[in-house]
Amino acid sequence: MKKLYTLLLAVSITAITASATTNMVKHKIKSGDTLYSIAHKHHISIAEVRKFNSMKKGAVIKVGQVIKVPTTTKMNRKIKIIKSVRKHKKSNNILRTALKKHAKPLASNRVKRRRTVTVDDIFFKSAQPNIAAFNSFGFSTTKGKKIITDAKKKLGRRYVWGAVGQRDTYDCSGFTSYVYRKNGISIPRTSIRQSKFGKFVSRGNLKKGDLIFFDTSKRRKGYVNHVGIYMGNGKFIHASSAKKKIVVSKLASFYAQRYRGARRPL
Numbered sequence: 001m002k003k004l005y006t007l008l009l010a011v012s013i014t015a016i017t018a019s020a021t022t023n024m025v026k027h028k029i030k031s032g033d034t035l036y037s038i039a040h041k042h043h044i045s046i047a048e049v050r051k052f053n054s055m056k057k058g059a060v061i062k063v064g065q066v067i068k069v070p071t072t073t074k075m076n077r078k079i080k081i082i083k084s085v086r087k088h089k090k091s092n093n094i095l096r097t098a099l100k101k102h103a104k105p106l107a108s109n110r111v112k113r114r115r116t117v118t119v120d121d122i123f124f125k126s127a128q129p130n131i132a133a134f135n136s137f138g139f140s141t142t143k144g145k146k147i148i149t150d151a152k153k154k155l156g157r158r159y160v161w162g163a164v165g166q167r168d169t170y171d172c173s174g175f176t177s178y179v180y181r182k183n184g185i186s187i188p189r190t191s192i193r194q195s196k197f198g199k200f201v202s203r204g205n206l207k208k209g210d211l212i213f214f215d216t217s218k219r220r221k222g223y224v225n226h227v228g229i230y231m232g233n234g235k236f237i238h239a240s241s242a243k244k245k246i247v248v249s250k251l252a253s254f255y256a257q258r259y260r261g262a263r264r265p266l
Contacts, residue, residue: 023070023071024052024068024069024070024071025042025068025069025071026066026067026068026069027066027067027068027069028064028065028066029061029062029063029064029065029066029067030063031063033061033063034061035049035050035061038067038069042069042070042071043071044069044070044071048070049067049069049070052067052068052069052070053067053068143183143209144207144208144209144210145208145209146183147179147180147183147208147209147229148208148209148229148231148232148237150179150182150183151175151179151229151231151237151246152237152248154168154170154175154178154179154246155237155246155247155248156245156246156247157169157170157239157245157246158170158244158245159171159172159239159240159241159243159244159245159246161241162174164177164178164189165178170239170246171239171241172191172226172227172228172238172239172240172241173189173190173191173194173227174189174239175238175239175246176191176194176211176227176228176229176238177189177194179229180265185265187211187265191213191224191225191226191227192223192224192225194211194213194227194263195211195213195224195227195260195261195263196263197263197265198211198263198264198265198266199263199264199265199266200261200262200263200264201261201262201263201264202262203259203262206230206232206262207230207232207264208230208231208232209229209230209264210229210230210262210263210264211227211228211229211230211262211263211264211265212227212228212229212230212236212251212259212261212262213226213227213259213260213261213262213263214226214227214228214255214258214259214260215258215260216258220258224260224261226238226241226258228249230251230262231248234250234251234252235248235249235250235251236248236249236251236255237249
C-alpha cells in the first residue's frame with residue numbers, strides 16, 4: 001500500500017510539473033548586471049540563461065544587450081522546494097538508520113536513569129547531557145588536574161633565564177612548556193608566543209591548567225613578558241624571576257594589576 005501511494009504521488013508531481021508553463025521575458029543589460037544576478041533574480045540557474053541565449057561558457061555580456069530569461073510558474077518553484085525538503089529528510093533518515101546499526105552505545109557513569117548515549121544524542125540533538133563530562137580544555141576533566149599535579153612537583157626548583165628543564169631549572173615560559181609537553185601538549189617556547197596560542201579565555205571563565213599572562217615590567221609597557229599556570233581559587237604556579245624559583249602566587253594586588261589575559265591550548 002505504501003509503495004502504491006509513493007508511486008501515485010510521484011506520478012502526480014510529474015503531471016503537475018509537466019503542466020506548469022515556462023514563460024520568457026526580455027532583460028536589457030544594465031551597468032552592474034551579471035549572469036549570476038540575473039539568474040538569481042528570476043530563480044533559475046546560470047546554465048538555463050546561457051541555454052536560452054545560446055551562450056558559451058565564459059561569454060561576456062554588454063550594457064544595452066537584450067537577453068531572453070526563462071521564468072517558471074510559482075507552482076513549479078513550490079514543487080522544487082517540496083522535492084528538496086523530502087530529499088533532505090530522506091538523507092537524514094538513511095544516516096540515522098546506518099548509525100544506529102553500526103554505532104555502539106557509550107556508557108555513562110554520571111547518569112543513573114539512562115546508562116547509554118544514543119546516536120541521536122551525538123548527531124541530532126543540540127544538548128548532550130549523557131556524554132562523559134568534558135571541559136572546554138578539549139580533554140577530560142582530569143587533564144587540568146594532571147597538569148597542576150605535574151607543575152607542583154617542581155615547586156622550589158631554581159629559576160634560570162632561558163632554561164627549559166636543564167638541570168631541573170626553568171624560566172617562566174620554559175616551565176609552562178615543560179609541564180604541557182609532559183602532558184602531551186606542544187606549545188610555543190616564549191611567553192609572548194604562548195599568549196597568542198590556543199583559545200582565548202576570559203578572566204571569569206578560568207579553569208585549572210589555563211595559561212595566564214602578565215606584564216611585570218616596571219613601566220607596564222603593555223606587552224606580555226611573564227606566564228604561569230592557573231590552579232583555581234585565585235592562585236597560579238609560575239617560575240618567578242623575582243624569587244628565583246618556582247612558586248605559587250595569588251592572582252591579586254601586584255599580579256591582578258598586571259594581568260594581560262589567558263589562553264587554553266587545545
